[in-house]
Amino acid sequence: MAFDPLLLRPLFSILAQSAYDHPLTYLDNAATTQKPLPVLDAIQDYYRHFNANVHRGAHFLSDRATNRFEQARDTVARFINAPEQSHVIWTKGATEAINVVAYGLEHILEKGDEILITSLEHHANLVPWQQLAFRTGARLRIVPLTSNGEWEPEFSHYFTDRTRIFAATQISNAIGVSTPLQTMLDHAKQQGAFTLVDGAQAVAHYPIDVQTLDCDFYVFSGHKMYGPTGVGVLYGKSHALDVLLPYQTGGEMVRHVSYQATEFNVLPYRLEAGTPHIEGVIGLAAACDFLNAQDRLALLAWEQSLANHVYTRLHKAGGIEIYSPEKNTTLVSLSVPNIHILDLNAYLDSQGVAVRAGSHCAHPLMAQLGVAGTLRASFACYNTMEEANRFCDVLLDAIDLLNDE
Numbered sequence: 001m002a003f004d005p006l007l008l009r010p011l012f013s014i015l016a017q018s019a020y021d022h023p024l025t026y027l028d029n030a031a032t033t034q035k036p037l038p039v040l041d042a043i044q045d046y047y048r049h050f051n052a053n054v055h056r057g058a059h060f061l062s063d064r065a066t067n068r069f070e071q072a073r074d075t076v077a078r079f080i081n082a083p084e085q086s087h088v089i090w091t092k093g094a095t096e097a098i099n100v101v102a103y104g105l106e107h108i109l110e111k112g113d114e115i116l117i118t119s120l121e122h123h124a125n126l127v128p129w130q131q132l133a134f135r136t137g138a139r140l141r142i143v144p145l146t147s148n149g150e151w152e153p154e155f156s157h158y159f160t161d162r163t164r165i166f167a168a169t170q171i172s173n174a175i176g177v178s179t180p181l182q183t184m185l186d187h188a189k190q191q192g193a194f195t196l197v198d199g200a201q202a203v204a205h206y207p208i209d210v211q212t213l214d215c216d217f218y219v220f221s222g223h224k225m226y227g228p229t230g231v232g233v234l235y236g237k238s239h240a241l242d243v244l245l246p247y248q249t250g251g252e253m254v255r256h257v258s259y260q261a262t263e264f265n266v267l268p269y270r271l272e273a274g275t276p277h278i279e280g281v282i283g284l285a286a287a288c289d290f291l292n293a294q295d296r297l298a299l300l301a302w303e304q305s306l307a308n309h310v311y312t313r314l315h316k317a318g319g320i321e322i323y324s325p326e327k328n329t330t331l332v333s334l335s336v337p338n339i340h341i342l343d344l345n346a347y348l349d350s351q352g353v354a355v356r357a358g359s360h361c362a363h364p365l366m367a368q369l370g371v372a373g374t375l376r377a378s379f380a381c382y383n384t385m386e387e388a389n390r391f392c393d394v395l396l397d398a399i400d401l402l403n404d405e
């Protein structure tokens with residue numbers, strides 16, 4: 001059955017407004033998505049009816065808050081097909097989740113060990129590994145894209161018997177390219193490396209099954225999948241989470257403390273120091289329910305058809321460099337020779353079209369593409385074909401206008 005974004009629009013009242021007297025066209029979804037009413041309601045419901053600290057257990061409200069908080073863990077575990085709730089660790093977002101792993105694995109690294117990432121990585125999946133390499137004397141290595149934006153056919157040789165950690169994004173936030181993840185994960189596992197997948201750009205679009213992916217760690221942020229900001233997930237296999245030394249210590253993550261020593265709590269609490277982002281977690285579970293209620297494959301096909309439509313129109317128009325693939329992606333990333341992307345962005349904004357112009361937190365990738373940044377339009381469940389066409393019309397107007405200057 002075809003997907004109809006108009007059926008979802010009433011749940012996203014923020015989109016009904018005008019921007020500078022134009023209909024607001026929100027195409028910056030890879031940065032953050034808008035939140036549907038059930039997510040907003042879940043957060044309000046928490047504050048209106050059962051706000052209390054969790055796991056303190058001494059009274060009615062605290063019991064209710066704890067139950068809803070742990071139910072949310074179960075919802076998120078099922079959303080990614082984690083075998084058990086205790087595999088789901090709450091974090092502030094994908095960035096913090098990667099840092100939890102990068103600090104937690106520091107003790108396994110020796111000088112000369114290798115940490116392998118790809119050239120598609122967001123800074124969140126690059127800087128923590130680079131800094132870890134600096135601290136330990138390990139070597140950061142990169143599986144590169146070729147100058148055609150394709151993977152080197154012989155990338156297997158980057159995986160060596162010194163590879164201790166392999167971390168890769170599932171989809172590039174900057175150019176929408178997918179990683180040949182399963183093959184790369186197989187190579188990494190053959191070398192006995194720990195594997196981490198950055199799912200920040202995938203969870204809103206693809207049904208995720210961490211058991212099929214079979215990675216040690218999977219991370220994502222709530223705010224890019226219709227949930228609140230400030231909450232995210234670190235999924236890990238038990239043996240992998242067990243290896244992590246806690247990156248933060250304090251309350252909640254302990255069983256017993258004396259001045260001489262601390263006995264840490266069991267998973268997942270051992271890696272969750274301090275009062276958690278309770279309403280965020282509850283909102284994130286509501287976002288999972290919202291996505292689960294959609295026909296995920298029809299939704300993905302719709303988002304891809306919008307990106308493909310924009311690609312085809314702009315390709316035909318000519319004079320535009322497009323860095324994202326023609327098909328199987330939910331965003332379009334481009335630049336126009338001799339026109340600054342910030343000028344294009346300013347014109348689009350003046351017409352109510354919200355996109356992103358910049359380096360997308362991927363400086364090395366931009367350097368490889370030979371640009372300072374790109375202009376990115378990224379699609380979500382509520383975007384219509386009219387909006388995709390409006391982006392093209394306004395962009396082409398902007399190009400005409402700026403070329404004449």
Ligand code: PMP
Binds near residue numbers: 093096124221
């Ligand atoms: N990885 C990717 C691929 C991303 O797109 C982002 C956010 N743009 C992140 C990691 C970091 O997510 P957050 O800022 O929510 O921690």
